[in-house]
Amino acid sequence: MASKPLSRFWEWGRNIICVGRNYAKHAQEMGSALPREPLFFLKPSSAYVREGSAILRPYYCSNLHHEVELGVVIGKRAQAVSQEAAMEHVAGYALCLDMTARDTQEECKKKGLPWTLAKGFSSSCPISDFVPKEKIPDPHKLKIWLKVNGKLRQEGETSSMIFSIPYLISYISEIVTLEEGDLILTGSPEGVGSVEANDEIEAGISDILSMRFKVAQQIRRS
Structure with missing residues (x-):
């Protein structure tokens, strides 16, 4: 693992840990109470999709939502690390989309089921190029759009996060050991909404980078 380039972490990273409701206005627009501790869930590594490939709306979804998020790429193993030491485990950052089958998520909530169908489908985690942490001195002073x-x-603004990046790394690493190449999605600001097949999504971090993806409809094969 250590010999593999972090610039292509999405090709070999194992865990995608997504933090929900980490911006107050987004929690409010979803009708949710503000969390007292981080809420997180996982996506499989097959959720990654890169520019040049389409985001696929699952065949069972009729309401696909975009959620833009700052991603934190782990550079070395983190197990029960303190907040003070947490940033030593960060290799860099990436821009991510947490694509969500919102209608499916609502059904899962009603039935008390996991969110895998809503959050973990193939292409549910579009990802930008890797940005080394040296290029982002303070990840809490960024604009994502x-x-x-x-x-x-x-x-x-990432300064509006409820839980800071060091807090998230410390909290998560007490429950899930973070490995080199793992990715933490840090939550989405308000304004999430639906996209349809043939729509184009463009997203960016301040003036550091941007990315574009087309949306396509998945065709059921069976």
Whole structure:
């Protein structure tokens, strides 16, 4: 593992840990109470999709939502680390989308089921290029934004996170041991909404980077 380039962590990283409701206004727009401790769930590594490939709306989904998020890439193993030491385990950052089958998620909530169908489908984690941490001295002073077909939908400051990155790393690493190449999605600002087949999503981190993805409809084969 250690010999593999972190610049292509999505090809060999194992865990995608997603933090929910980490921006107050997003929690409010979803009708959710503010969390007292981090809420997180997992996506499989097959959720990764890179520019040049499409985001597929699952055949069972009729309401696919975008959620733009700052991703934190782990650079060395973290198990029950303190907040003070947490940033020593960060290799860099990436821009991510937490694509969500919102109608499916609502059904899962009603039935008390896991969110895997809603959050873990193939192409549910579009990812940008890797950004070494040296290029982002303070990840809590960034603007993340998202447009659909050229219209601004989401724009938020990472300073508005409820739980900071060191807190998230410390909290998660007490429950799930973080390995080199793992990715933490740190939550989405308000403005999430639906996308349809043939829509184009553009998203970015301040003026550091941007990425574009087309949305396509998955065709059921059986």
